[in-house]
Amino acid sequence: xxxxxxxxxxxxxxxxxxxxLLLSIFFTLFINSMPSIKKFGFKFLxxxxxxxxxxxxxxxxxxxxxxxTSVVSLIISxxxxxxxxxxxxxxxxxxxxxxxxxxxxxxxxxxxxVIFGLxxxxxxxxxxxxxxxxxxxxPTGVSILTASLVLSIMIIPxxxxxxxxxxxxxxxxxxxxxxxxxATHYEVIRKVVFPYAKSGIFAGFLLSFGRAIGETMxxxxxxxxxxxxxxxxxxxxxTISSLIANEFLEAVENIHISVLIELAFILFIIxxxxxxxxxxxxxxxxxxx
Amino acid sequence: MKVLKxxxxxxxxxxxxxxxxxxLLFIFFTIFKKGITSINLEFFISLPKPPGEIGGxxxxxxxxxMLLLFFSSLISIPLxxxxxxxxxxxxxxxxxxxxxxxxxxLQGIPSIVIGIVIYLWIVKKMEHFSAISGxxxxxxxxxxxxxxxxxxxxxxxxxxxxxxxxALGATYPRSVxxxxxxxxxxxxxxxxxxxxxxxxxxxxxxxxxxxxxxxLNFNILKPVSSLPHLIFTYTMSPYENWHRKAWxxxxxxxxxxxxxxxxxxxxxxRWKVKF
Amino acid sequence: xxxEILKIENFSAGYSGLTVIKDINLSILKNKxxxxxxxxxxxxxxLIRCINxxxxxxxxxxxxxxxxxxxxxxxxxxxxxLRRRIGMVFQKPNPFPHLTVYDNVLAGYIINGxxxxxxxxxxxxxxxxxxxxxxxxxxxxxxxxxxxxxxGQQQRLCIARVLALNPEIILFDEPTSSLDPKxxxxxxxxLEQLKDTVTIIIVTHNISQAxxxxxxxxxxxxxELVEYGKSEKIFTTPENPKTEExxxxxxx
Numbered sequence: 008x009x010x011x012x013x014x015x016x017x018x019x020x021x022x023x024x025x026x027x028l029l030l031s032i033f034f035t036l037f038i039n040s041m042p043s044i045k046k047f048g049f050k051f052l053x054x055x056x057x058x059x060x061x062x063x064x065x066x067x068x069x070x071x072x073x074x075x076t077s078v079v080s081l082i083i084s085x086x087x088x089x090x091x092x093x094x095x096x097x098x099x100x101x102x103x104x105x106x107x108x109x110x111x112x113x114x115x116x117x118x119x120x121v122i123f124g125l126x127x128x129x130x131x132x133x134x135x136x137x138x139x140x141x142x143x144x145x146p147t148g149v150s151i152l153t154a155s156l157v158l159s160i161m162i163i164p165x166x167x168x169x170x171x172x173x174x175x176x177x178x179x180x181x182x183x184x185x186x187x188x189x190a191t192h193y194e195v196i197r198k199v200v201f202p203y204a205k206s207g208i209f210a211g212f213l214l215s216f217g218r219a220i221g222e223t224m225x226x227x228x229x230x231x232x233x234x235x236x237x238x239x240x241x242x243x244x245x246t247i248s249s250l251i252a253n254e255f256l257e258a259v260e261n262i263h264i265s266v267l268i269e270l271a272f273i274l275f276i277i278x279x280x281x282x283x284x285x286x287x288x289x290x291x292x293x294x295x296x
Numbered sequence: 297m298k299v300l301k302x303x304x305x306x307x308x309x310x311x312x313x314x315x316x317x318x319x320l321l322f323i324f325f326t327i328f329k330k331g332i333t334s335i336n337l338e339f340f341i342s343l344p345k346p347p348g349e350i351g352g353x354x355x356x357x358x359x360x361x362m363l364l365l366f367f368s369s370l371i372s373i374p375l376x377x378x379x380x381x382x383x384x385x386x387x388x389x390x391x392x393x394x395x396x397x398x399x400x401x402l403q404g405i406p407s408i409v410i411g412i413v414i415y416l417w418i419v420k421k422m423e424h425f426s427a428i429s430g431x432x433x434x435x436x437x438x439x440x441x442x443x444x445x446x447x448x449x450x451x452x453x454x455x456x457x458x459x460x461x462x463a464l465g466a467t468y469p470r471s472v473x474x475x476x477x478x479x480x481x482x483x484x485x486x487x488x489x490x491x492x493x494x495x496x497x498x499x500x501x502x503x504x505x506x507x508x509x510x511x512l513n514f515n516i517l518k519p520v521s522s523l524p525h526l527i528f529t530y531t532m533s534p535y536e537n538w539h540r541k542a543w544x545x546x547x548x549x550x551x552x553x554x555x556x557x558x559x560x561x562x563x564x565x566r567w568k569v570k571f
Numbered sequence: 572x573x574x575e576i577l578k579i580e581n582f583s584a585g586y587s588g589l590t591v592i593k594d595i596n597l598s599i600l601k602n603k604x605x606x607x608x609x610x611x612x613x614x615x616x617x618l619i620r621c622i623n624x625x626x627x628x629x630x631x632x633x634x635x636x637x638x639x640x641x642x643x644x645x646x647x648x649x650x651x652x653l654r655r656r657i658g659m660v661f662q663k664p665n666p667f668p669h670l671t672v673y674d675n676v677l678a679g680y681i682i683n684g685x686x687x688x689x690x691x692x693x694x695x696x697x698x699x700x701x702x703x704x705x706x707x708x709x710x711x712x713x714x715x716x717x718x719x720x721x722x723g724q725q726q727r728l729c730i731a732r733v734l735a736l737n738p739e740i741i742l743f744d745e746p747t748s749s750l751d752p753k754x755x756x757x758x759x760x761x762l763e764q765l766k767d768t769v770t771i772i773i774v775t776h777n778i779s780q781a782x783x784x785x786x787x788x789x790x791x792x793x794x795e796l797v798e799y800g801k802s803e804k805i806f807t808t809p810e811n812p813k814t815e816e817x818x819x820x821x822x823x
Contacts, residue, residue, distance in 0.1 A: 010467070026394075087312050091313050119498070
């Protein structure tokens with residue numbers, strides 16, 4: 008039988024594996040985006056033209072498209088995820104109804120993104136098209152708004168699962184003190200629950216935001232794949248991930264491939280930062296509470 | 297006024313909560329209604345036919361998904377449990393804390409980025425798409441799930457059980473293999489099932505790796521189709537009867553995922569080891 | 572007749588910087604029940620965890636001095652083999668949840684990878700369960716998981732799995748503190764029976780329990796051995812005023 012020392016040594020190789028894996032992912036992306044970084048430098052991020060035929064590559068439409076879709080989807084989802092958190096952990100805590108809602112939220116999290124995309128393409132896009140017609144805009148149906156709508160549904164579970172946990176952590180005696188002053192439930196939520204749980208709730212939103220930024224399939228299917236810069240959420244556009252999904256296999260020129268990898272690298276870094284902050288807040292709350 | 301505000305807020309919360317599950321119910325309803333009509337025996341046991349022809353099935357995608365799941369399990373399950381043990385053993389040390397963060401990072405990487413990484417690692421070297429590259433891509437998503445559940449289950453097991461094993465004259469490594477692991481096996485298993493459900497629905501990492509294949513393929517060195525990938529290509533096609541196939545395929549996929557999650561949640565509880 | 576089995580000499584132990592027990596000298600006699608008493612935090616548990624070298628599993632732990640088992644220095648021995656000679660029963664009953672009652676008795680063999688024939692196994696299980704007076708209660712439940720038994724039964728099962736390895740000494744770390752009064756009496760009666768075959772060292776903060784079962788009593792206070800002697804003497808005419816205070820419930 009192996010001794011404890013050898014066991015520890017064998018197990019310790021796990022650390023080498025994990026660090027090695029993450030470093031290789033990082034450097035694979037970094038090295039392969041070097042040609043693009045060298046050629047376009049920082050201008051890449053502010054150039055608004057994307058023209059693979061003439062080798063003119065600018066990331067601005069996609070960076071903006073990504074930010075627009077994720078921010079809009081986050082804004083739409085906030086009232087819903089917050090309400091669900093309050094419903095589950097505050098108003099109907101430990102009751103039958105909150106269990107049902109918890110199960111619903113869990114189910115929402117396991118539905119594959121491609122199925123959301125399929126549904127959105129056939130049911131959300133027509134609704135958006137009607138709105139576009141009313142506003143006398145080109146009736147594409149697929150647009151930033153369509154993508155944001157489906158994303159807002161998809162990210163609800165992430166904010167809700169964190170939100171409901173931190174709201175449960177609010178000590179009962181604090182709330183009781185509020186009630187004893189004759190405060191209404193609404194006032195207790197605003198003055199006691201929210202201040203206490205705000206950083207956790209914020210972390211939940213960040214997690215949702217991170218999901219929205221990286222989400223590919225559902226977005227690709229309903230955003231319209233337009234490479235032109237737009238600020239109008241009723242226009243078709245592209246996010247970084249949907250652009251990669253569309254063009255990566257069609258890219259022939261080495262520089263085109265490298266540009267797409269650089270975009271993947273940027274996406275990796277952004278999600279890394281967002282997730283990092285969110286996880287940091289969540290871990291800190293667990294420790295201090 | 298005060299009471300009115302309270303009432304309105306509560307109504308608002310209830311209203312929003314109810315609305316937020318409407319899309320879910322609607323999605324279910326549509327998938328079921330649209331999917332059930334295209335499902336029959338032929339759907340499961342035959343290969344796709346060209347867009348104009350009636351009939352045909354999704355056997356290639358079912359086989360493809362099974363191949364992908366099987367080979368990514370082969371990679372991820374042993375490795376994931378091993379790395380879970382690593383994180384558990386080093387949980388009080390800096391390196392363990394740091395690797396824990398790295399696993400969070402790995403879990404947060406957008407799946408499309410993972411597709412690119414595996415493309416660069418494997419597909420580019422092999423010079424063609426393959427089931428095995430798809431399995432590796434899915435493994436990078438599967439791994440953190442297994443690692444985390446393994447570590448978390450281990451942490452829930454009372455340390456006194458290991459102590460008892462040591463007090464019976466067992467070495468530490470033996471106590472891990474003979475006591476810790478068997479006690480944790482249920483938790484790990486449920487993590488594996490949840491992970492299955494997760495990777496069975498992943499499309500983005502397969503776009504540049506497993507790629508898709510309209511024919512039946514058992515060779516892991518060749519491209520394969522998969523349920524989510526087939527849904528994607530059929531949805532984006534202009535053919536009406538392919539759209540119907542996509543709904544049918546969605547129903548199959550979603551039922552598969554539900555069964556996995558259901559087993560992991562309810563069935564495993566009955567076998568659960570109590571402390 | 573009265574021979575010494577364990578000798579503790581000038582022994583101190585603790586955790587990085589914090590000394591928990593100081594300069595203990597103690598001789599444990601064979602086939603007797605020795606109770607180690609004292610208020611909580613006095614180092615009782617640390618002391619017995621040093622005897623089977625469980626203490627050093629903590630990375631911060633240190634120890635000084637010597638312990639001899641039958642004249643052999645335990646710190647020179649292989650800790651794994653030592654622990655098969657000195658068994659331990661813990662505060663909370665903790666049968667292995669993944670093993671059946673039957674396999675729990677054989678846990679020491681199973682975990683250590685010692686192969687036994689079917690008849691040998693049956694024999695060990697039946698004999699050991701009879702020794703801990705559990706056989707009649709569980710002979711039809713051998714296939715159940717160990718955790719499905721009642722608390723008192725679980726604790727006797729934990730004693731059985733230690734006994735199955737035929738140890739010379741068994742250390743009990745407050746074995747009845749989480750049990751109901753009825754189960755406590757059963758365990759106490761069991762200990763009386765077991766001392767014919769093994770030497771028992773029991774940590775307890777229950778004074779009346781010590782007086783009921785112990786042949787010898789060691790009284791520890793703030794990590795130091797205050798008094799050690801025959802139990803009748805300690806309970807009737809203690810030499811040290813500290814012991815008297817403790818026995819009369821002055822501190823807890």
